[in-house]
Amino acid sequence: MNPLELAASHNRWTNLPVAEKLLLFGGLLVAALLVPPPVGHLVILAVCCLCALALARVPVRLYLAALLAPVAFLAVGAGPLVLDLVNWRLVVDPAGVDTAWRTVSRAIAATAATITLACTTPVADLLAAGRRAGLPAPLAHLVDTTYRLIGVLIDSARTLRHSHDLRLGHRTSRAAILSLGTQFASVFVLAVRRARAIDDAMSLRAERGQTAVLAAAAPVSAVHVVVICLVLVSVATVGVLT
Amino acid sequence: MHIAEGFLPSVHAVAWTAVAAPFVIHGAREVIKTVRRTPEAGVLLGVVGAFTFVMSAIKLPSVTGSSSHPTGTGLGTIIFRPPVMAFIATVVLIFQALLLAHGGLTTLGANVFSMGVAGPWVAYGAFVLCRRVAVPLLGAVFVAAFLADLVTYLVTSAQLALAFPSAEHGVWYSMSEFLAVFAITQIPLAIVEALIVVVIVSVLLRI
Amino acid sequence: MSVLSLRGARFSYRRVDPSGARSQTVLDGVDLMIPAGATMALLGGNGSGKTTLLRLLVGLNRLEVGELQLDGEKVRDRRADRTRLRQSVQMVLQEPDDQIFATTVRADVSFGPVNLGLDRDEVARRVDGALEALAIADLADRVPHHLSFGQRKKVALAGALAMRPRVLLLDEPTAGLDPYSGAELLEALEALRGGGTAILMATHDVDLAWAWAEEAVVLSGGALTRGPAHQVLRDEALLAAARLATPWGAAVSDRLGRTITRPEEV
Amino acid sequence: MSVLSLRGARFSYRRVDPSGARSQTVLDGVDLMIPAGATMALLGGNGSGKTTLLRLLVGLNRLEVGELQLDGEKVRDRRADRTRLRQSVQMVLQEPDDQIFATTVRADVSFGPVNLGLDRDEVARRVDGALEALAIADLADRVPHHLSFGQRKKVALAGALAMRPRVLLLDEPTAGLDPYSGAELLEALEALRGGGTAILMATHDVDLAWAWAEEAVVLSGGALTRGPAHQVLRDEALLAAARLATPWGAAVSDRLGRTITRPEEV
Secondary structure (H helix, E strand, O other), X not given: OXXXXXXXXXXXXXXXXXXXXXXXXXHHHHHHHHOOOOHHHHHHHHHHHHHHHHHOOOOHHHHHHHHHOOHHHHXXXXXXXXXXXXXXXXXXXXXXXXXXXXXHHHHHHHHHHHHHHXXXXXXXXXXXXXXXXXXXXXXXXXXXXXXXXXXXXXXXXXXXXXXXXXXXXXXXXXXXXXXXXXXXXXXXXXXXXXXXXXHHHHHHHOOXXXXXXXXXXXXXXXXXXXXXXXXXXXXXXXXXXX | OOOOOOOOOHHHHHXXXXXXXXXXXXXXXXXXXXXXXOOOHHHHHHHHHHHHHHHHHOOOOOOOOOOOOOOOHHHHHHHHHHHHHHHHHHHHHHHHHHHOOOOOOOOHHHHHHHXXXXXXXXXXXXXXXXHHOOOOHHHHHHHHHXXXXXXXXXXXXXXXXXXXXXXXXXXXXXXXXXXXHHHHHHHHHHHHHHHHHHHHHHHHHHO | OEEEEEEEEEEEEEOOOOOOOOEEEEEEEEEEEEEOOOEEEEEOOOOOOHHHHHHXXXXXXXOOXXXXXXXOEEOOOOHHHHHHHHXXXXXXXXXXXXXXXXXXXXXXXXXXHHHOOOOHHHHHHHHHHHHHHOOOHHHOOOOHHXXXXXXXXXXXXXXXXXXXXXXXXXEOOOOOOOHHXXXXXXXXXXXXXXXXXXXXXXXXXXXXXXXXXXXXXXXXXOEEEEEEHHHHOOOHHHHHHOOOOOOHHHHHHHHHOOOOOOHHHO | OEEEEEEEEEEEEEOOOOOOOOXXXXXXXXXXXEEOOOEEEEEOOXXXXXXXXXXXXXXXXXXXXXXXXEOOEEOOOOHHHHHHHHHHEEEEOOOHHHOOOOOOHHHHHHHHHHHOOOOHHHHHHHHHHHHHHOOOHHHOOXXXXXXXXXXXXXXXXXXXXXXXXXXXXXEOOOOOOOHHHHHHHHHHHHHHHHOOOEEEEEEOOHHHHHHHOOEEEEEEOOEEEEEEHHHHOOOHHHHHHOOOOOOHHHHHHHHHOOOOOOHHHO
């Protein structure tokens, strides 16, 4: 099962209103782009860690792993900023070093904001919030079924890979490509079959094309909103003043 | 590999969001029209979204030892055409950001433009052209899937170069640097993805 | 009077066969009446047409010949009739992942009632009622694909129950469940039986049919045999033709001279 | 000596639980030895860890504590050892569609032998042998997705048999099959038993276990109880704890004072 989903559906903030979490982490995300490095970014990172680890009690290992997920990209992305190729020799570009650390600082703060949202808020709640916010019904349905099918297909894909592995399907690279291609084809066929079945099953409960479901929301607390705004203002102030 | 959360400066993040938005809105309209016309298409479009996600969530066998994965948009583009893919790719990228901590929300616009707009349009154009000049179906599929993947990364390189032009040598120099880095991982990867898509299509044709 | 009935039903599938046959008749001249409050088991081997028959009863497959009647009135393929059928007849598929589409349990169970145009409070009442009837109220806000197979089966059933159907069709409801979970599900159905809901359960578990059903319907060679369960399930020739086994209960009851439905009673 | 054995096995899953538990230990301190030619039933309720145990035995899940041994030698997580394991131990999944992927039956069954690097003739011999053993030689050139569920189950089994395993693990082999198709599949397995292949079959069908297995292994609460099938399956306290039912055969045998395995013998 997906570790981020797992954390999102089981922490102390799971049942807080989505709007509050969106305001807080959306605000921090915007702040991450706007405040200069490094103090503001450190404060954002600290606030996120505090929320995730101390308040929501997301498992530490999982949270750190998610924070480190973009490391490979940061390395590949920052490499060309730092290094220049001069006469076929790599040399460090001082101006690039400056840009690079500023960029990485910003990326870490922004990643923290998004990851903390992802770790504390079930995707299903975000999708329901989308519905309530007026996402047109066909689009909401498409997004919902995509999420639901991801949950079903990831398992099928994994099982198929294992069953190929049982018959040594990954021994040579030629076999591996053939094997992966046929696995994906099987997943596609299964997915289409399942989609038709779901569509039929839905027509048992409503006219085809109807997709409305109950999208209930927890009421937003005015106190929480005030606290969140104060946090955002303080973060921005600290960031700008330092 | 998508541009990580917060990696682009705010001006670029906003600008790419503005560039991608019309394509996504157009795609959303197409989706609504398609679903109103044929309600069954709703779940099928979900299949393409989920399939794209699943493909992109699976690491390919040790191509270069990198964390690279397929973009997965080639097949969907051939089946559903680029406008719809722009919307589906957006959905997939949001799920990748929230479920896999991959890509991000501030870089969503830039990533949608590379993976959901540029890649699919070039791939689709190449596919149609190949079929016109009588390239066999599987050959055209190979070209389309290869380009859908490769163009995504060409555009990513360009986006990074525009955001971080070399002070000394300019944008083009930066672009060549990013391209060089991505080429190591992306060209073999694009070939592998294209081969896999060819296998998928050939299997689908036979059953 | 029967709530739901099929008269003179004929249905064929297009199939690719080694013999080159293009069309295969699964049901031919089938009559089936389901009275209010009935508890019927629909038995037959793989490919005998059990699922097809259920799909015909619920309007998912279209009859070639014959007609489907609800409360004695023909059900046509038009919106008003489909709505009428949906409000009275619900079906639960064998595979819950073929049925559950929404992102939370509550949302999925609410789908039918919301689209009946009921108001919010009534929808909430029905959802809560269905979840409680199956003892899964604690799962309301969970994501379906995080649940176990048995839990997902119950969610799928709750989605049908929230429609408050008078006829409930179940396709292999206990398949994939261990004996305890299966028994739990059957127990939840008992409450419905009390409320007058007719239940038709497709299965190839003859022991289950022996223990649970009042009537048995056996499909074999496109035709249908119907009667009291403890009579039909003793007809060895019929069972063999339908690729079914003799129920233990039947053999043991005959040997011991009293009706036995579960091993504990031996 | 046992061909395959698990010693002191411990395994946990990450799970979402209403209690908020983050990790759930499914197996703890489990020992299991499979001797050549054994016919064993692995029983347990939904979620008891039957499938997990099979996956550990075939190296698909990694042990937290303990070790897996093949012919008395530890199987490590490295390529050479996995290959050695695959050559001796094969598993057939419950759902054939998770296993069959090629566009013809022959191509699918040949997949394993080809990957073993065998020459053409030997591959062909093995494929034909596997198809004949299951009486599906006539399906060789058919598209698997067009076959019935029972046929697909056999194709999946043939794919494993073509690897000529010494240990065959089956996950709910008769699930979804009608009694006749199930019996047919079991009959095909009889031939293997003669050839010295050990078979371990996970199921929650206690009647099947009673009729078929020599030994029974019951999983309950992470621990394992093992013994002669007709002894273990009479232990009502054990069965109840494992969410299993009493087999009809056990109840009837006790009552009639002779061993009965099928209803016909009553």
